[in-house]
Amino acid sequence: VVGREGAGLRDPGSGGAGRGGGPGKARGATYKALMNGVSFMIPFVVVGGLLIAVSLALGGHTTSEGIVIPEDSVWKSVNDIGVIGFALMVPILSGYIAYAIADRPALVPGMVGGWIAAHGELYDSEAGAGFIGAIATGFLAGYLVLGIKKVRVPKFARAVMPIIVIPIVATSALGLFFIHVLGRPIAWLFEHLTDWLSGLTGTSAALLGIVLGLMIAFDMGGPVNKTAFLFGAGLVSENPEVMGACAAAIPVPPLGQGLATLIRRRLFDDQERETGLAALFMGFFGITEGAIPFAAARPARVIPANMLGGAAAGAVAGLAAVEDSVPHGGPIVALLGAVDGVPMFFAAVLVGTGVTALATVGLMSVRWGVR
Structure with missing residues (x-):
């Protein structure tokens, strides 16, 4: 931007x-x-x-x-x-x-x-x-x-x-x-x-977490994101680990983009830096759409970075069997007591955020022929 x-x-x-x-x-x-x-x-x-x-x-x-x-x-x-x-x-x-x-x-x-x-x-x-x-x-x-x-x-x-x-x-x-x-x-x-996600529920928890994280971070409120979220929300009562992986991936795109504007400020202009601060706040409350301005401006760089971070967060949460008992994501749900396995939940969010921020900075630092 x-x-x-x-x-x-x-x-x-x-x-x-x-x-x-x-x-x-x-x-x-x-x-x-x-x-x-x-x-x-x-x-x-x-x-x-x-x-x-x-x-x-x-x-x-x-x-x-x-x-x-x-x-x-x-x-x-x-x-x-x-x-x-x-x-x-x-x-x-x-x-x-x-x-x-x-x-x-x-x-x-x-x-x-x-x-x-x-x-x-x-x-x-x-x-x-x-x-x-x-x-x-x-x-x-x-x-x-x-x-x-x-x-x-x-x-x-x-x-x-x-x-x-x-x-x-x-x-x-x-x-x-x-x-x-x-x-x-x-x-x-x-x-x-x-239907495809339903077929993955009996496989590796880490694999399912990776897939859900990739989907959550891909279009940030679009059909792929919504499919993953509603799939996790539908299993809250019988398999809360699925929602746990989603909940860890949900805040990663806005938190990662916000962090990127802080660690490599020269890559962003004033408007982007201000948007980055707002994205950090939105990410804390599980509002994935906070990363949309960055993804819309540089889809070829930002979307892959978001997906890498989402996959990392989903994998960590899946391996640790993090559970989320409500259909919502972000650090706010852990602070309100809806998450079982809080330390690993925050570890998953931090890992995903760091991966997205570093990948964003790296991809933005490369001179490509596309945005």
């Missing part, structure tokens, strides 16, 4: 990012569009995540259903406000990627497409496509609008094209495409990953 000037981020009224140039310029324009979305998304991640974390800390109670805030508590209202901020995070990312590519006519298609991507119930999936789906819908919306702009229309219709025709056509086309085409593989993936 970089500042507006340094990333070449667009201000209203400037030219689209998807125009002209050769392959190198096209790659630069693609990255600028991605960073435009990330820069607008960050406040929603930080505000939403911190409100949720504060409400859990001050109003939450450990129950068999996880950390629950009483309905009549003011902290429940604070939590609801934070959830709204998180709900807007994905469409904002998608919308401003599209906006950077094709200006204002692409904003509505991008945001609506991002909302659809985040809500799996619209395409019969138990989990949405998360921030990865938002990146896809953002670019699809942007380039779809660019294509529609090239269509020749009569002079009398030109005035209504950018404010009525293009947004309606692009929003409808993208929404239908995602619901009826892209959404089906996501629903299929969720179903088959769950």
